[in-house]
Amino acid sequence: MRVSLKWLADLVDITLPVEELCDRLDMTGTKVEAVHTLGEALDGVVVGRVLTREQHPDADKLSYCSVDIGAAEPLKIVCGATNFAAGDKVPVACVGATLPGGMTIKRAKLRGLESQGMMCSATELEVGGDGSGLLILPDDAPVGVPFAQYYGLADTVLELEVTPNRPDCLSMVGVAREVAAVTHVDYRVPSGTPEESGTPVGDLVSVEIADGQLCPRYTARAIRGVTVGPSPAWLAERVAACGTRPVNNVVDVTNYIMYELGQPLHAFDMGTIAQCDEKKAIIVRPAGEGETIRTLDGQDRPLASDAILITDPSGPIALAGVMGGETTEVSDATTDILLEAACFDPASISRTSRRLGLISESSLRFERGVDPDLAARAADRAAMLIAEVAGGTVAPGIVDVYPGKRPPAHLPLRVGRTNEILGTSLTREEMSALLAPLGLGVTPVGDDLDVTVPAFRPDLEREIDLVEEVARLYGLENIPSSRPGGRGRIGGRTPAQRFEVRVGATLRAAGLDEHIGYAFGDRADLERLTWDLASDEQLVELINPMSEEQSVLRWTLAPSLLRAVSHNRRRGVSDVHLYEMGTVFITADGRKQPKERLMVSGALAGAWNAPGWNEQARQLDFFDGKGVLETLFETTHAGRWSVRASDRPWLQPGRSAEVIVGGDVVGWLGEVAPHVLDNYELTGPVVLFEVSVPALVKAASRESISYRDIPRYPAYALDVALVVDEAVTAERVTAALRSAGGALLESVHLFDVYRDPQGTPEAQRRLPEGMKSLAFSLEYRTADRTLSEADVRPVHDKLIRKVCGAVGAEVRA
Amino acid sequence: MTITDDLRALEAEALAAVEAAATLDELEAARIGYLGKKGSLTAVLRGLGGLTADERPIVGKVSNEVRQALEGALESKRARLEGTARASRIAAEAVDVTLPGRHHPVGRQHVLHQVVDEIVEIFSGLGYRIAQGPEVELDYYNFTALNHPPDHPARALQDTFYVKDLSGDRAAVEGESDVLLRTHTSPAQVHVMEAQKPPIYVIVPGKVYRRDVADPSHLPQFTQVEGLVVDEGITFGDLKGTLEHFVREMFGPDRRVRLRPHFFPFTEPSAEVDVSCGICGGSGCRSCGGEGWLEILGCGMVDPNVFGHVGIDTEKYTGFAFGMGAERIAGLKYGVPDLRHFIEGDTRFLHQF
Known part of the structure; x- marks a missing residue:
């Protein structure tokens, strides 16, 4: 809501400087979003008259004009607007003027012709209204006079944020009432009744309301013999100050009254309305099935039945409440006006205007709620003003159909309860004094108050609504601060939440940066990843996505990380280590809401570090990813885990594995397959992993950590290299060593894997074809003494024999 | 020449050799040359057997003196040589300490989660637990139970993401849906109040979604932290004092807080909370748009209609709720000019915090 202080001062005494007034409004719930000082920014803008308008010889869309600004010589101006003709008065910004938007006018050549100034639109001058063409001024505008002076712009306009519960503040009177209440002064409600003569309106017009819910009140007045034309300057200015383009005197009065009192009005060309029983017959009814209307913008609008x-x-x-019809629009030829002041169902207006995309000042007010008591008063005042600015006579009386009339609401306000909610100790009298200036009727009843709510405050329906009024007028800054006492509460994270914190901390310690990506996904990622959903799984689809790339919810964090890696690579960052912990979504037929699962995922690309003066940059690969998972499982005690070679289509075969905890597959790990790298415009290797967090939480919750004695005696270490078939995994040999080890074997550490390099000539081969050598260091120890070779050797030899038998190994000489 | 003279001569010669040794190796060679098994002093001493009983004590005494002198000289020379050797080793090992250290890759927590964790820590300290809720919500939890009227504009398709409903019920067939991406963390309030009786002290961090095009000041997905307290005797003053404490912990003890009355469907009385601008201290500057204050969160007393939906006795209990955006707070704290940085994963951004 734009509020001209010049206008406001007619309705309420403004006793505070502008800045303090704004603070006061801010602190009582009407936020001042901006303060525009009009006029001062318009030095160098004057009223001009277009003398000639010619086509620019070298530009179809430009014209070349001669403009009188009261100087000795007219200015030559190149102009891109089209809504004007020779003879029109327009605002002209001369060379050197700086417009409110910051643009400084310079002498400039436009397609070869010099322009010595600029003719301006309302938008360019920030005076409110239309930016589609020049601001055409009334004919009586004096040429050469500073525009700001002519336009009465030495004004300050406050832009107020009016919250949805306060429809009353969408009018100057409402704002004046609010200002009066918060600055403790009186306000004035403009009124007025027209001089009436001729045939009573009741003999000219009939009104029928089909549904009193949809239309609680409809009033009509008639003004006959008007002359439609431009508005006088004061009227045009005020309408423009509120941000509406002046149209003609009749329409401008309806808009003026809407801004002044809050009652949207509509003026019909009465001559175009059909009669019934020799009266202009108005019937208010819901639209029929399939009905359409041609609105005054010339569009045919299909209507819903509400x-x-x-x-x-x-x-x-x-x-x-939304828009007039084309057939009854007021035109220059109109002489008789039927003036509508009515009240409509907010929900219906809201749905209709949104459905049709027709959101107007009128519909905005109706959808928030217009005071039904206001209609007749607004009609009286509008009729008076129309007769004043457009001539004509006002027919006596008003047709007023008011099926929705209700007695004023009474609300009890308990003083004690109010103080309990606010933490204040206000007396009944203090509360009463806060509420009364808002126009509420306040009567003491016992210790408490009975409050009569006027119809212009539809938001006050419950006691709590009054408590809020007390709070904001008392001033939130005056409410003493305290903190809840609250015995019986327990704070902090749950065990699962603490686990999640530890997972993040561990991954960061392992060198991964945290990423947060979009929860949106792209169905095309299924193809990019060559990812097959299980037959009973479906992606979660958005009904109204912003784009195809964000049209589903992600079912894996992989694309989010691949995109982040790709983003970094495109910007020249080659070493990228990221993890993300986030929800993934999957649904299925028959499900209303999807399953949501928390996953943790990581991506490694490039090296841990850039090459340094004393260190190499080592290309990260599968085993770096696995190392991260090892760190994660060890540090978080998320149970015994293992990996098993297992192809995933988006991972490179032979370098991909699934992660197993307690026999269940809880995730996967591997290097991204080359075709997938291509799809994300990446060069490899890129290592990815993804693990279910709840699975880790569950595993960790089963794991109990218990103390083991620190060894007091040294270990006895023996190394052995075992030659096995390529197909035998390290894990199998390690497991065989462990299980055959007996009580003395403490640890098994794989320290070397040897294969003859590919293409080694037969003579130089150190291993038989298809075999590899795994070298282990075995540590033997017992708790109560130092072991000797004599203790260990027989055990070791027996162990090796057993393992060789179990996995088909030979001891490498 | 007596044997004693021989010994003295040998002593002089040996001491000179020790003195002349320039390295530990030369010193060792000298030691072996005189005191080793085949050393010249050893040879002399071995010849003592042929002496008379009178000569023996005298020669024995001298030879001991010679040996001790020699050993003493060897020892002090060794110490000196070792000292020199260590000093030269140390000199050789000196480094340019301004060269960069070996890099230890340690990851950073995302700045938004740093902010969220800080908020959670502050409220944990005040005795709040952490609650969570689904990101794909029902209209009931996101709007209805939070006292949004049926025609509330936030419900519109242009503002809220709706999710295809596969339950097969009528609404889904008609292409309408009451399943949506939560537009705020507030629905978790309703879940918490359904699941537990007061006293309730919870904080709810999480992702929320609104249909905005990503630009410097909007993202279709952002991070909120919600707070809810329901207990006997909770007042607006408690809300105010709690948030004042929070702001001072989060932004520093010298920052001021103000509550401005506002409107939210699910709280009444409602307020927006501003913190004094950290750049100008409240006098107004570019970074606060000349206002001196920066809006950081919305709050209010839980509306009785919300309690009505979850069956909490509004006469017995009162409560407050508040919600804030982590992006907003991080943006203010660190001066991030473009929200899209938060979601792109550029490591040069992540490493700044």
């Missing part, structure tokens, strides 16, 4: 129509016996003449 739209409210103003009709006459021939059909729809206006879309109630």
Whole structure:
């Protein structure tokens, strides 16, 4: 809501400097979003008259004009607007002027012709209204006078954020009432009744309301013999100050009253309305199935059956509260006006205007709730003003159909309860004094108050609504601060939440940066990853996505990380180590909401570090990813885990594995397959892993950590190299060593893997074809003494024989 | 020449040799040359057997003196040589200490999660637990139970992401859906109040979604932290004092806080909370748009209608709720000019915090 202080001062005494007034409004719930000082920014802008308008010889869309600004010589101006003709008065920014948007006008050549200034639109001058063309001024505008002076712009306009519960503040009177209440002064409600003569309106117009819910009140007045034309300057200015383009005197009055009192009005060309029983017959009814109306912008609008129509016996003449109809629009030829001041169902107006994309100042007010008591007063004042600015006579009386009339609401306000909620100790009298200036009727009843709520405050429906009024007028800054006492509460994270914290901390310690990506996914990632969903799984689809790339919810964190790696690579960052912990979504037929699972995923690309003066950059590969997982499982005590070679289509065969905890597959790990790297415009290797966090939490919860004695005696270490078939995994040999080890074997450490390099000539081969050598260091120890060779050797020899038999190994000489 | 003279001569010669030794190796060679098994002094001493009983004590005494002198000289020379050797080794090992150290890759926590963790820590200290809720919500939890009227504009398709409902019920068939991506963390309030009786002290961090195009000041996905307290005797003053404590912990003890009345469907009275600008201290500057204050969160007393949906007695209990955006707080704290940085994963951004 734009509020001209000049206008506001007519309605309420402004006793505070602007800055303090804004603070006061801010602190009582009407936020001042901006303060525009009009006029001062418009030095160098004057009223001009277009003398000639010619086509620019070298540009179709430009014209070349001669403009009188009261100087000795007219200015030559190149202009891109089209809504003007020779003879029009327009604002002209001369060379050197700086417009409110910051643009400074310079002498400039445009397609070969010099332009000595600029003719301006309302937007360029920030005076409110239309930016589509020049601001055309009334004919009586004096040429050469500073525009700001002519336009009465030495004004300050406050832009107020009006919250949805305060429809009353969408009018100057409402704002004046609020200012009066928060600055402790009085305000004035403008009123006025027209001089009436001729045939009473009741003999000219009939009104019928089909549904009192949709239209609680409809009033009509008639003004006959008007002359439609431009508004006088004061009216045009005020309408423009509120941000609406002046149209003509009749329409401008309806807009003026809407801004002043908050009652949207509509003026019909009465001559175009069909009659019934020799009266202009207005019928307010819901739209019929398949009905349409041509609105005054010339568009045919199909209507839903809950739209409210103003009709006459021939059909729809206006879309109630949203937009007038084309057939009954006021034109220059109109002489008789039927003035509508009505009240419509907020929900219906909201749905209709949103469905049609027609959101107007009128619909915005109706959807928040217009005071039904206001209609007749607004009609009286508007009729008076129309007669004043457009001539004509006002027919006596008003047609007023008011099926929705309700007695004023009474609300009890318990003083004690109010103080309990706010933490204050206000007396009944103090509360009463805060509420009364808002226009509420306040009567003491016992210790408490009975509050009569006027119809312009539809938001006050419950006691708590009054408590809020007390709070904001008392001032939140005056409420003493305290903190809850609250015995019986327990703070902190749950065990699962603490585990999640530890997972993050461990991955960071392992060198991975945390990434947060979009939860949105792209269905095309299924193809990019060559990912097959299980037959009972479906992606979670958005009904109204912003784009194809964000049209589903992600089912894996992999694309998020691959995109982040790719983003870094495109910007020249080659070493990228990221992890992300986030929810993935998967659904299935018959499910309303998807399953949500917390996953942790990591990506490694490049090296841990850039090459340094004393260290090499080593290309990260599968085993770096596995090392991260080893660190993760060891540090978080997430149980015994293993990996098993297992192909995933998005991972490179032979370098991919699934992660197993307690027999269950809880994730996967591997290097991204070359075709997938291509799809994400990456060069490899890129290592990826993904593990279910709840699975880790579960495993960790089963794991109990218990103390083991620190060894007091040294270990006895023996090394052995075992030659085995390529197909025999390290894990199998290690497991065989462990299981055959007996009580003395403490640890098994694989320290070397040897293969003859590919293409080694037969003579130089150190191992038989298809075999590899795994070298282990075995440590033997017992708790109560130092072991000797005599203790260990027989055990060791027996162990090796057993293992060789079990896995088909030979001891390498 | 007596044998004693021989010994003295040998002593002089040996001491000179020790003195002349320039390295530990030469010193060792000298030691072996005189005191080794085949050393010249050893040879002399071996010849003592042929002496008379009178000569023996005298020669024995001298030879001992010679040996001791020699050993003493060897020892002090060794110490000196070792000292020199260590000193030269140390000199050789000197490094340019300004050369960079070996890099130890340690990852960074995302700045948004640093902020969220800080908020969680502060409220944990005040006795709040951490609650969570689904990101794919029902209209009921996101809007209805939070007292949004049926035609509330936030429900519109242009503002809220809706999710295809596969349950097969009528609404899904008609292409309408009451399943959506939560637009705030507030639905978790309703879940918490359904699941547990007061006293309730919870904080709810999580992702939320709104249909905005990503630009410097909007993201379709962002991070909120919600707070909810329901207990006997909770007042607006408690809300105010709690948030004042929070802001001072989060932004520093010299920052001021103000609550401005506002409107939210699910709280009443409601307020927006501003913190004094950290750049200008409240006098107004570019970074606060000249206002001196920066808006950081919304809050209010839980609306009785919300308690009505979850069956909490509004006469017995009162409560407050608040919600804030982690992006907003991180943006203010660190001056991040473009929200998209938070979601792109550029490691040069991640490493700044």
